Amino acid sequence: MGEKLKTKDKILTVATEIFYNKGFNGARMQEIANLANVNKAALHYYFSSKQELFEVVLLNSFKNLFISFDKVVNSNMPIIEKIDVIIEKYLDFIKTNTQNIKFILNEIENNLAFIQKNMETNSMKVKFFDEIFEELHLEMEKGTIKKINPNHLLINIISMCIFPFIAKPLIMEITQFSQEEIQHFFDEQENFIKKFVHNALQQKRE
Amino acid sequence: MGEKLKTKDKILTVATEIFYNKGFNGARMQEIANLANVNKAALHYYFSSKQELFEVVLLNSFKNLFISFDKVVNSNMPIIEKIDVIIEKYLDFIKTNTQNIKFILNEIENNLAFIQKNMETNSMKVKFFDEIFEELHLEMEKGTIKKINPNHLLINIISMCIFPFIAKPLIMEITQFSQEEIQHFFDEQENFIKKFVHNALQQKRE
DNA sequence: TAATATTTTAACCATTTGGTTAAATCGATT
DNA sequence: AATCGATTTAACCAAATGGTTAAAATATTA
Structure with a gap:
């Protein structure tokens, strides 16, 4: 028990890695089999085809995205702080999921129908956007923040x-930043975005 | 004369299209040959291998990027207006070159060495960044705009x-925007970004 | 332990793919 | 028209790739 899924899980983990780095066309079943320490036939025992394996990875990838973005904020902190939290969450996510997002951006167009079908059946709707939209509208009415398009x-x-x-x-490549310079950029980026957004949202003092 | 390059140009045009849409791994020499109305052997007559053809496309793609971004601004208009022009130029470029940028973003990591080598030999350096940096620093010193990190x-x-x-x-997919809504978003985006940036740059009135 | 179901393996197979070769065709120059 | 180089073609080829099959090994259960 528990051990039963080991091989299948191992395959999925390895396949995810490979598909993220090489995309559908660059991925090789043989390489996945090798890295998972199984025979190629074992792959087809658990997943009938490359396409099916790919779709499982793609769907997981999408779910991962939605889980991270869902319900980012529901406390009753001030709107500006809430936005700060949203920025932190996005940055946190992208830091550890860059390949995940790149993968989705690359593969989404060739798999729109599949994604749409499975988004519906898995009812992965994003309430997050609706909620924060509503709140932004409310705060604009109240005059807490400037009126700008929440989209x-x-x-x-x-x-x-x-x-x-x-x-x-x-x-x-373009900027010729050194490793330290790029590191510094990313370290400062969170505060920059926050200030940037604050300036766009804060009412001018009268 | 002029006709001589026809076939080679046709191949390059078609190859660019295919590589942009499918990447190196997804592209098929046979498909390129078909769309260019030549035999596969003709491809290898003009380009010794798929890799070489790909590299020509990649390099052109990069040059295209640099040409567009170089020397965006050199007049003596106020800095804020200059930034507006930069925003316009970027938006103009991406509107007609989305596939170009996507292609570069996808393929750059696997071809870093090649790109670096050819960037140097073709002396495609970006003075643009340096120039606008300098100007931003100057204006910050003068107090025309807020002090923020130009990077x-x-x-x-x-x-x-x-x-x-x-x-x-x-x-x-995430927002479930309709065609009109997404169109409207892109139409408004230019003004939004401009205002967004103005807010970040303008000194508060004292 | 014997029987049964699950998991893994080695050996194959058909197709696709990038690439080659030698001959044929076309175009300009003499 | 004859010649010579550039261009294009058809027919192949070797390697890689996704996929299959039947048998062997491993667990599981009676």
């Missing part, structure tokens, strides 16, 4: 949190 | 301009 606010926050990680190799 | 400012501007295009399919 833009949230998507641009996500952009600033995620893109530098996705584009790290390109950024390093 | 962060520029990279975050780029993030906001580029990421939504890269992540459009994912955003649509």
